[in-house]
Ligand SMILES: Nc1ncnc2c1ncn2[C@@H]1O[C@H](COP(=O)(O)OP(=O)(O)OP(=O)(O)O)[C@@H](O)[C@H]1O
């Protein structure tokens with residue numbers, strides 16, 4: 001079993017060759033997802049142990065290689081299919097496109113991007129949900145300017161999502177009274193919060209569910225891929241050229257949770273000082289570099305902008321609150337690209353379409 005992907009290495013296509021010598025020495029060729037796979041030692045020793053236990057085997061030699069990009073994509077396909085088959089039921093419709101916003105490190109603007117994307121999508125008329133998966137460090141309620149508390153419906157016993165500007169959202173910040181009491185809840189119910197937000201919230205029919213992930217590559221990311229295998233990931237990064245390290249971490253997260261990456265958003269790029277100069281406070285090019293490393297498009301490069309901060313602090317997301325602001329323009333373009341890359345599922349059934357065609361034809365006739 002691949003300890004991370006939870007499937008056996010044969011099914012995953014990782015076993016490339018097996019040979020047995022007349023003296024009972026078995027050689028196993030094992031293709032790992034990446035050469036520096038952190039689980040390499042464990043997979044190798046598991047393989048040796050399992051094979052050595054077979055009758056007639058005197059010794060086992062494991063030769064590891066790294067998969068090509070194509071082989072890796074194939075493996076992800078198998079892993080995703082398995083996850084989908086084994087997924088637990090949630091209240092998120094299978095036709096809802098799920099976009100999880102993640103990053104290799106914290107503070108790069110995941111929450112700001114999630115909120116603005118959600119608001120931008122709702123503004124285009126899509127039915128949008130926003131799930132604050134940053135259970136300990138929630139920021140969505142403040143960014144949306146929503147102080148209401150979550151409640152459950154008396155009849156259905158389901159959590160009713162809060163609604164702001166047509167966006168349905170949930171956050172642990174909308175359960176607890178203040179950030180200090182949050183600590184008291186730690187380990188009690190909050191560890192189950194993500195699962196509850198997916199299984200016990202009455203999301204209704206959504207075109208998009210945006211998930212604001214906590215920083216890093218921890219449990220929440222892993223739980224997400226288990227609970228919502230249809231999820232895809234949007235990676236946020238800053239422009240520093242130190243992209244290499246981050247790229248490895250993000251690629252690792254995507255691999256560990258086998259969530260396909262849609263694209264990269266570079267945030268906190270050039271700052272327009274207002275006197276005809278753009279200052280690259282955090283360097284340049286990191287977004288493109290990361291996108292190239294991951295083999296995905298760079299969706300947008302959002303400028304460093306104090307108005308964007310103010311929008312977040314005041315609960316007035318810049319994308320609609322200051323629509324003419326250059327960062328709002330870039331963000332709207334980002335929304336357009338995301339919708340283009342991950343188009344909403346076609347809600348209309350074939351039968352409905354045929355019926356409509358008949359109506360049109362008979363109207364003409
Ligand atoms: N383009 C930008 N220009 C200036 N400030 C920004 C920009 N994007 C985000 N910020 C600010 O940077 C800070 C961190 O942003 P945000 O909370 O969105 O990041 P995050 O990645 O969600 O952080 P965490 O990892 O803690 O969840 C916030 O104060 C936010 O207002």
Ligand SMILES: [Mg+2]
Pocket residue numbers: 110111112134139212213214
């Ligand atoms: Mg955040």
